[in-house]
Amino acid sequence: MSTDDRADRAASFDRAAAVYQATRPSYPEDAVRWSVPREARDVLDLAAGTGKLTERLVALGWHVVAVEPSDGMRAELTAALPEVEAFPGTAEHLPLADASVDAVTIAQAWHWVDPPAASAEIARVLRPGGQVAPIWNVRDQEVDWVARWTEIVHRGDTLETSYRDPELGDRFTEPEHATFRWTQRLRTADLRTLAASRSHLILLPPDERDALLDDIDELVATHPDLRGSEWTEVPYRTECYRARLR
Ligand SMILES: C[S@@+](CC[C@H](N)C(=O)[O-])C[C@H]1O[C@@H](n2cnc3c(N)ncnc32)[C@H](O)[C@@H]1O
Known part of the structure; x- marks a missing residue:
């Protein structure tokens, strides 16, 4: 499969x-508070996935429903957050x-x-004056080992899947943008698992995937910032956009 x-x-x-x-990161509280209006109730x-952001929204007190097309991802969400209604859908x-x-x-x-x-669908389900917030976690490529890790996990990848200005269309106000910096504490050995969660690697033939994961192991074993450390801090920027329904 391509x-x-x-x-x-x-x-x-x-x-x-x-x-x-x-292994995938959560989202920092200040980014979540910026993205959702304080007066919101529902x-x-x-695209809730396994519920990384859902969990943060619930913890901050909102009533949350989740929509996620993948049965496997939704099953993880429901196991972690049984109180959240999670619907299949796109x-x-x-x-x-x-x-x-x-x-x-x-x-x-x-x-x-x-x-x-x-x-159009988001505009339909929002109440008047409601807000939409596209959010991304982006690794800080200025850190040398992060840049090397990223080069390995995108090797041979021709699809652009990183964050970009979301095109929300005429139904929404011009999106505002904010950046929040933070780090995720991760077992250094889990840098391999984090790589295995990337869509490019998930779909590679097993021998090609194993070759990339071997290169991740090599990076972890040899890079001066990673070698011999049980834990590492993965530096992230959370890039948030928000726009109101007109
Ligand atoms: C990288 S995961 C993000 C999951 C979660 N929001 C998080 O932050 O961890 C992307 C998710 O988008 C879902 N997805 C893919 N295409 C979608 C679509 N057209 N509509 C809604 N969700 C979609 C995938 O099933 C996957 O769970």
């Missing part, structure tokens, strides 16, 4: 839900009533959606 196909890549997470849940976490076909939520978050996933169809 790993260049966007739909296959978007669906790939179903095969790696456990490694995703084990929040949709769209950004382009939301299984929610018109004007039923005050805010929509979509973390690490706007690059997988069809922007016009997703914007």
Whole structure:
């Protein structure tokens, strides 16, 4: 299977839900508070995955529903957050009533959606004046080992899947943007598992995937900032956008 196909890549997470849940980062509180209006009551976490952002939204006191197309990812979410209603569905076909939520978050996933169809659906389910917030965690490439790790996990990858200005269309106000810097504490050995949770690696033939993971092991064993350390700090920027329904 070609790993260049966007739909296959978007669906790939179903095969790696456990490694995703084990190693992918959460989201810092200040970024989540910036992204969701304080006065909101009902929040949709769209493309919720295993519930990394959902968990933060629940902890901050909002009533949260989740929509996620992958059965495997949704099963992890429900196991971790049994109190959250989690529906199968996509950004382009939301299984929610018109004007039923005050805010929509979509973390690490706007690059997988069809922007016009997703914007129209989000506008439909938002109440008047509601807010949408596309969010991404981006590793800080200025740190040498991070740049090397990233080079390995994107080797041979021709699909652009990083964050970008989200095109939200005419139904929304011009998006505001904010950046939040933080670090994720991770066992150094889990840098291999984190690599295995990337959609490019999930879909590679096993021998090619193993070759890239071997290169990650080599990096961990030899880089002066990683060698011999049980724990490492992965530096992230959380890039947040927010826009109101007109
Ligand atoms: C990188 S994960 C992000 C999961 C979660 N939001 C997080 O921050 O950890 C991307 C998620 O988008 C989902 N996804 C892919 N295409 C989608 C679509 N068209 N609509 C909604 N979700 C989609 C995938 O199943 C996957 O769970």
